[in-house]
Amino acid sequence: MFYKRRLLAPGPTPVLEDALLASARPMIHHRTDEFNAVLKQVFEQLKTVFLTKSPVLLFTSSGTGAMEAAVANLCRTDRPALVIRGGKFGERWGEITKAYGVPTDVIDVPWGEAVDPALVEKHLKAKPQTSAVFTTLSETSTCVAHPIRDLGAITRATDTVLVVDGISGLGGQECRTDEWQVDVVIAGSQKALMIPPGLAMASVSDRAWAKVKESNLPKYYFSFDKHHKNIAKDTTPYTPAVSLIFALKAALDRMVAEGMDAIFERHQRLGRAMREGVGAMGLTLFAKRPVDVATAVNVPAGVDGGKLKKMFETDFGITVAGGQDAIKGKVVRIAHMGYMDPFDGLAALGALGMGLGRLGHRVDIGAGMGAAMKVIEEKP
Ligand SMILES: *Cc1c(COP(=O)(O)O)cnc(C)c1O
Numbered sequence: 001m002f003y004k005r006r007l008l009a010p011g012p013t014p015v016l017e018d019a020l021l022a023s024a025r026p027m028i029h030h031r032t033d034e035f036n037a038v039l040k041q042v043f044e045q046l047k048t049v050f051l052t053k054s055p056v057l058l059f060t061s062s063g064t065g066a067m068e069a070a071v072a073n074l075c076r077t078d079r080p081a082l083v084i085r086g087g088k089f090g091e092r093w094g095e096i097t098k099a100y101g102v103p104t105d106v107i108d109v110p111w112g113e114a115v116d117p118a119l120v121e122k123h124l125k126a127k128p129q130t131s132a133v134f135t136t137l138s139e140t141s142t143c144v145a146h147p148i149r150d151l152g153a154i155t156r157a158t159d160t161v162l163v164v165d166g167i168s169g170l171g172g173q174e175c176r177t178d179e180w181q182v183d184v185v186i187a188g189s190q191k192a193l194m195i196p197p198g199l200a201m202a203s204v205s206d207r208a209w210a211k212v213k214e215s216n217l218p219k220y221y222f223s224f225d226k227h228h229k230n231i232a233k234d235t236t237p238y239t240p241a242v243s244l245i246f247a248l249k250a251a252l253d254r255m256v257a258e259g260m261d262a263i264f265e266r267h268q269r270l271g272r273a274m275r276e277g278v279g280a281m282g283l284t285l286f287a288k289r290p291v292d293v294a295t296a297v298n299v300p301a302g303v304d305g306g307k308l309k310k311m312f313e314t315d316f317g318i319t320v321a322g323g324q325d326a327i328k329g330k331v332v333r334i335a336h337m338g339y340m341d342p343f344d345g346l347a348a349l350g351a352l353g354m355g356l357g358r359l360g361h362r363v364d365i366g367a368g369m370g371a372a373m374k375v376i377e378e379k380p
Contacts, residue, residue, distance in 0.1 A: 003317035008348050010140045010168050010294045010321055010335040012190040012197050016254065019195045019247035030242055036234040038249055043231055045252035049193075050170065050185055050203045051260060052177040057227040059200045060241045063167035063188025066200035068096050069222035070134075070163050070184050074211045075102040079131040082107065082123055082160070084115045088141035088324055089165055093134035100217050105130070111142050111327060114289040117150040130160045131211060137185070138169030141324050143287040143296035143333060145173065152181035161208050167191060167200075171255060172267040172293040172337035183208040192267075192293060194254075194338040195247040204228070267292040269375060270336045270345055277349045277372030281363040286323075286331045293337035296323075297352065298330065303361050305329035311358065316351040342376045 007014050028035055039058075046056035059066050071093075075081050081102050083094040086109030097104040107123065109115045115135065124130055133155055135146050148164055155162040161183035166175050170185060172192030177185050182205075189199035204212070204224060212224050226237045255263060271292030275285060278297050286296035299305035306329045309322040323331040334348045349372055353365030 003315075006318045006344060006347055008335050008340065008344055009319045010191065010333060010337070011188070013192070013194065013335060013337060014339045015196055015247070016194040016251050016339045018250040018254065022250035023196070023243040023247040025246060027242060030239055031235070035242065038245060039236065040234040042245060042249055042252060043234070045249075045256050046201060047203075048256050049252060049260065050177050050187070050201075051175070051179065052185070052203045052205075054178070054203050054205045055228055055231050056201050056203045057224060057231070058236060058240070058245075059202070059222065059227070060198065060238070061200050062190075062197055063165075063186060063200045064092065065222065066186045066188070066202045067092065067165055067167075069219070069224065070186060070202060071096045071100050071102065072217045072219040072222055073215055073224040074132050074161060074163065074184070074208060075100065076131055076214060076216045077101050077103075078216075079103070079129050080105050080127055082120070082127075082130050082133045084120070084133065084135040084146065085109060086113065086115065086142065087111060087136065087139035087144065089136050089139055089167070093165065097134070102217070112144060112286050112288055114144050114146045115151075117147055117154055120151060121154045124154065124158050124160055128158060128160075130158075132161045132163050134163045135165070137164050137166040137175055138173045138291040138293055140168040140294060140333075142327075143285075143291050143294045145287075145289050145291040147289075148175065148182060149180040155183070156181040161205070161211050168337070169291065169293055172263065173291050174264040174268070177203055189244060189248065192338040193248070194251045195244060198241050198244045199248060265380070267337060269378075270340075270342060271295070273342065273372040273375035274334065274336055274345050274349070276375050277345070277368040278352075280371035281349070281353055281365065281368035283352075283363065286327065294333055294335040296331045296333045299332060300356065300361050303356060303359050305332060308332055308355050308359060311355040312351050315355065315358070316347075318348060318351050320348065342372075346372060
């Protein structure tokens, strides 16, 4: 049988066709009125997508660059930071704060679970000098959604800013930056934003700008201040990834036209369809508080998860992700974000059922597909 290639891993994700075409246009110089006009619109549209009135800074780097920028611009060596772990990406925050010599406190959440906001509240009461809480919107390694809105309410009542890694979520997973009182949201281009890897973004609230003034850590390329000053002139401090910005403009045009509420609703529906499909096949989810942009499915006992993940690729042309570290071989992670649609989801569910069958674990594929389709067909 012939199978199309389908990229259904949580990043990089398929690229929107309009964005691919936009990035193929001839190069132009970045210090021109023509390019400034593009950037001006991009900076405005980013605010719409981030649901914030604050400036959104744009960096030429992968998402981790903007995570590092957040630490370097917000923290001090004589004030502690609080890192919420519980997955690869929560852990990354702690690796970065440590690399910068920031005294780091951690809240360790068991993988698969979301943080209990009461623990954060208690911590900040005991350590009010904490400069920032670092957490994750969509913890891609476990497919858990942390309660960002609750954390926003807690931190807003303190002198601590809330910094959220929204790299795999932003543009799919609901994130209402201003309404939820999040100070800094980080995004990356290659996940729900539907364009190739290479751009990172960070929204920065007024409260966060006060922290930027106080910070005593070294920074140059990733200076928030420098980027902010350039936004006022519709430009960037250094040569930006011009072609990626053309692509980003095309993706943002589409997102702004669709509207963030519709985008969130669509991802919520697709997420629920996947979860119900998985459940109807008699399989279970790894995440106790799952995100809508990806699903981590527990691999049934007796099945080699590494083999199953490989089989998606070799037998069905589908790229998904496996588990990392302690859950290596124990889960498969299927993304459904950005430029992916219900039929991509059904393809993944079908391949999951077929793959498990070939590895000796029969499931009711029809029940899974039926349950997912039922959710997709529900009246809004
Ligand atoms: C993908 C991802 C990252 C890493 O981003 P890079 O672009 O690879 O630097 C960070 N955090 C989360 C939640 C992610 O999903």
